[in-house]
Amino acid sequence: MKKILEDIKILDFTHVWFGPYTTMMLAELGAEVIKVEPPWGTIGRMGPGELKNGVSTTFYALNLGKKGISMDLKNPEVKEMIKELVKQSDVVAQNFAPGTMDRLGFGYDVLKEWNPKIIYAALSGFGQTGPYSKNASYASIAEAMSGHTYATGKNYNYDGPPISMSGAMGDLGPAMYAAFSIVAAIRYRDLTGEGQMVDVAQFDTMAAFNCTASVAYDLFKESPIERRKKNPRPPRVGGLLQVADGWVYLMTERPRATEALKAELGVDELTRELVMGKIGDMTRKEAHMYLAGLGFPVGPVYEAYEAMEDPHSQARGMWVEVDHPAVGSYKAPNFPVVFSKTPGEVTSAAPMLGQHTREVLAEKLGKTEEELTALEKAGAIVQWKG
Numbered sequence: 001m002k003k004i005l006e007d008i009k010i011l012d013f014t015h016v017w018f019g020p021y022t023t024m025m026l027a028e029l030g031a032e033v034i035k036v037e038p039p040w041g042t043i044g045r046m047g048p049g050e051l052k053n054g055v056s057t058t059f060y061a062l063n064l065g066k067k068g069i070s071m072d073l074k075n076p077e078v079k080e081m082i083k084e085l086v087k088q089s090d091v092v093a094q095n096f097a098p099g100t101m102d103r104l105g106f107g108y109d110v111l112k113e114w115n116p117k118i119i120y121a122a123l124s125g126f127g128q129t130g131p132y133s134k135n136a137s138y139a140s141i142a143e144a145m146s147g148h149t150y151a152t153g154k155n156y157n158y159d160g161p162p163i164s165m166s167g168a169m170g171d172l173g174p175a176m177y178a179a180f181s182i183v184a185a186i187r188y189r190d191l192t193g194e195g196q197m198v199d200v201a202q203f204d205t206m207a208a209f210n211c212t213a214s215v216a217y218d219l220f221k222e223s224p225i226e227r228r229k230k231n232p233r234p235p236r237v238g239g240l241l242q243v244a245d246g247w248v249y250l251m252t253e254r255p256r257a258t259e260a261l262k263a264e265l266g267v268d269e270l271t272r273e274l275v276m277g278k279i280g281d282m283t284r285k286e287a288h289m290y291l292a293g294l295g296f297p298v299g300p301v302y303e304a305y306e307a308m309e310d311p312h313s314q315a316r317g318m319w320v321e322v323d324h325p326a327v328g329s330y331k332a333p334n335f336p337v338v339f340s341k342t343p344g345e346v347t348s349a350a351p352m353l354g355q356h357t358r359e360v361l362a363e364k365l366g367k368t369e370e371e372l373t374a375l376e377k378a379g380a381i382v383q384w385k386g
């Protein structure tokens with residue numbers, strides 16, 4: 001079956017969460033992604049996340065569909081091999097701290113000399129320019145500086161402290177921008193023959209995700225959180241509602257559904273108490289079905305694994321089982337957007353360290369068995385032995 005990015009080759013130096021998620025999305029759309037790891041493995045193998053067979057659960061989740069090669073980028077022979085691989089690539093992606101790739105000899109200025117069509121995705125905490133540019137960063141720093149941590153706390157309790165968002169949104173959000181921008185740069189390259197640098201900062205993109213709050217501030221020249229505190233909204237009918245086995249989330253901003261429930265209850269006005277009186281003893285599933293049946297936007301509050309087990313996401317083919325040499329097999333989300341002609345697909349589990357080193361170097365660079373063995377003995381490359 002045709003894959004939308006099947007002619008795109010990505011040399012992937014990304015090492016933790018933000019970067020690997022970016023390139024995984026492109027792999028699922030058919031790009032060939034060759035993940036380059038140091039002989040000791042990327043930091044993403046060790047965390048965050050609990051270890052399973054010595055490797056972080058996040059690594060298994062964020063590196064599907066990639067080939068893994070392991071090389072010491074500080075070795076002169078490896079540098080030559082990277083040059084050849086860059087010449088054969090459409091995209092190079094990395095999420096080291098700014099300056100690291102330049103020190104390794106793989107900055108954009110160098111790579112564009114080797115391959116003027118290259119799209120160089122430099123993912124970082126603060127971008128390649130600006131006063132904080134050289135600073136190291138993680139998702140929670142971008143979440144904090146872009147207003148999300150503060151707003152999450154204040155949404156919960158105006159008088160309480162900030163609360164960290166869960167789920168590494170400060171990685172996954174920027175990764176969406178990065179993947180989308182890489183695809184846009186590929187389109188420009190296809191139209192003009194020119195590559196370019198795509199400089200994606202976690203701080204910038206997370207601030208962009210907070211656009212409604214920043215625009216609201218600018219329109220009133222006052223913090224929207226402070227304004228809400230001064231002018232509290234009337235108590236909501238919907239929101240999080242506790243039922244027999246957990247919670248459901250109900251939105252009551254759909255007049256036709258509200259009218260249907262009012263008619264059913266025989267009341268002129270809907271209150272939270274009336275809704276609770278109706279659904280409080282139901283299970284999440286019963287409340288979900290009942291309220292959705294009346295036309296409300298509503299859903300059970302799930303833990304992630306429950307979304308995996310939900311019959312709707314099963315029916316949408318959302319989960320795939322991938323075989324893995326160390327852990328047997330595991331289930332992961334399939335590419336979650338349905339294309340009518342060019343579906344995305346998860347083709348393989350996250351690679352073992354150096355699983356495809358010899359295969360890739362032989363195929364792409366014509367390295368012989370003897371040359372590869374010599375490189376391995378010199379510690380320049382690592383091949384997984386099975």
Ligand SMILES: CC(C)(COP(=O)(O)OP(=O)(O)OC[C@H]1O[C@@H](n2cnc3c(N)ncnc32)[C@H](O)[C@@H]1OP(=O)(O)O)[C@@H](O)C(=O)NCCC(=O)NCCS
Pocket residue numbers: 016017018019036037038039043071072073074095096097098100103104123124125135136137138139171
């Ligand atoms: C995440 C982060 C804080 C980690 O810091 P770090 O582990 O010190 O990583 P750095 O990017 O600074 O450097 C990686 C080091 O590994 C080395 N390295 C990486 N791959 C290598 C390879 N294949 N062979 C040899 N060395 C390698 C680099 O040369 C560098 O070492 P050096 O500083 O001695 O040159 C930092 O990479 C960062 O700020 N990245 C941008 C923001 C981001 O994406 N954060 C993570 C989101 S979860």
